[in-house]
Amino acid sequence: MNIIENRYKSEGVISGILHFGVGNFHRAHQAYYANELLMRHDHQDWGICGVSLMKTDAKIIEGLRAQNLNYTLTVCASNGDKRVHQIGAITELLVGYEDPQAVIAKIASKSIRIISLTITEGGYNLDKETGEFILNNENISHDLQHPNTPATVFGFVAEGLRARMRQGNGGITILSCDNLQHNGHTAQKAFTSFIQAQDSELADWMSSHVTFPNSMVDRITPSTTPADIERLNQNSGIQDLVPVYCEDFIQWVIEDDFVAGRPAWDLVGVQFTDDVSAFENMKLSLLNASHTLLSYPSFLKGYRAVDQAMQDQDIRTFVQEFMDKDVTPYVPAPPDTDLTEYKQILIERFSNSAVSDQVSRLCFDGISKFPVYIMPTLAQMIRDDQDLTRMAFLFAVYRHYLKYQVDDTGQAFVFAEPWLTPEDQLLLHSENPVDFLGFSAFKSVQLKASDSFVESYHIFVVGIKEHGVAKTLSSILFR
Structure with a gap:
């Protein structure tokens, strides 16, 4: 040592x-x-x-x-x-x-x-x-x-x-x-x-x-x-x-x-x-957003360590496609930075078994993370009429995680959301899944106004409830 x-x-x-x-x-x-x-x-x-x-x-x-x-x-x-x-x-x-x-x-x-x-x-x-x-x-x-x-x-x-x-x-x-x-x-x-x-x-x-x-x-x-x-x-x-x-x-x-x-x-x-903007955007949009993206489906599939989740080929592919197809078009590379290499290093870092980060740590306080890591890219994707499949799936998984508190293996859990408001609680308890899109964390983007997002999101809400996260995720990757 x-x-x-x-x-x-x-x-x-x-x-x-x-x-x-x-x-x-x-x-x-x-x-x-x-x-x-x-x-x-x-x-x-x-x-x-x-x-x-x-x-x-x-x-x-x-x-x-x-x-x-x-x-x-x-x-x-x-x-x-x-x-x-x-x-x-x-x-x-x-x-x-x-x-x-x-x-x-x-x-x-x-x-x-x-x-x-x-x-x-x-x-x-x-x-x-x-x-x-x-x-x-x-x-x-x-x-x-x-x-x-x-x-x-x-x-x-x-x-x-x-x-x-x-x-x-x-x-x-x-x-x-x-x-x-x-x-x-x-x-x-x-x-x-x-x-x-x-x-x-x-x-x-x-x-x-x-x-x-x-x-x-x-x-x-x-x-x-x-x-x-x-x-x-x-x-x-x-x-x-x-x-x-x-x-x-x-x-x-x-x-x-x-x-x-x-x-x-x-x-x-x-x-x-003199300006950290490009570095901030790259890190928040790729590393932190990918952490949020992988956290809820990984947890609901039964994984508790990030490196173990990254050995699941569906999770790994989901993260890679998110970085390549959804985020990269909106991330200007900082000086002397190769984005392809940066993304590959991220995959390796997430897979580091010597660190074995906790999935629960990534799930913690999603209400503070979505506005910073997810919503800026999603707003641009909706504006540009991009494929919203992976984003819609993330929101459906997040709702399921908060609403039902049982993973695919039948294991019950308690979530930690210190900034959950009473208004958020009402939206979460609603049986109309679209109400959840009015969550305080999502208010910077009018999600209900995007028909394509709402349609995909609703399909995933039903699919996750009926078939579980694992099967629904696979349907995204191999459609």
Whole structure:
């Protein structure tokens, strides 16, 4: 086992980044890059102060604190090779509901020059239909009225920036690391909307003191189960309470717009550019959309690991045809990128048995994923009168997954959709399948107005209910 140890002392590192969300992806991606840079001894002012606002992170917090915030990251190649990195880039860890004033003070600190975020697609609190920030959310309303006791990331950042402004500690960059098209613009919309509603003076200060670069992040990082922890620790020989594992592929492309300076991440593989749009579009439309496409039929066919699902020739063909026929016409290749090669690498990454990503992770929170990964391409396909077969099948499978909660093998399950609205529940319970097309996640496109989409979708709804997902999928591929 190849173990790569830290070559720096955490005690000598200064936190220059404050990051909200210390889950597995952050620890496999941004913290990994930070760790690589800290290995170079002249870059010791770019450690990470991690912040958690969620009680669901309690086990991660407890585990990190028990081992001085160090953890192991096992990087798994498809050929079975594994490298274990000892990561010490998270040099401080704060918990918002334990000590909110400590988080606020840290944001205000002059040493913090970047606030980064992995708060999930739904965490930006934007209406899926209008794109506007939802001000009447209960927690948002609380934070607007009680700035000194924030509960949300928006309340914490606003109060921290207010203190920063008053102390004269200069500007700061807010860097989204979530899978969103133009995630910097999304973050800017969300934080600016909140702060404009709370404090016009701070909003004016932000306009010249805060930047929101767009970025594209990529690294498949599964959730870590108790069995994974035992396996990872046995392989590494290190008893780690909160180990992480991931694939060996990694990419981070960032718009170079940092008002208070930035780490020299380009020394460790990060790509800086003036415009990340092409990279974002390629990744979201091909990788993330394909993950969503394969997740629900794979789960309903009884698969629980992505690599196992990709051994199913029908699933593999379904994904390949989706990428080639549905998505590729709408994806301009970024500079120096071969789309054919990129798609082949995606198939190989999905099939990586050393990572064995969970299908349930891909199914999680579809309501936040469809608007970002699926609807933009579908809108263009409907406009251009393209073949909507695979898209219609996906929507029928998603409805079946949510409505019946039993897979083709008879196994019952419980879905996880944290942003499901009461209106969505009514549409889901309706016995008219077309009502489901009014789901909040789909409102950016008038699906009911497309006769060809509705006709195909209805056929698949009936087919899946009568014959199951497996047989219905096969009928698509061999018609």
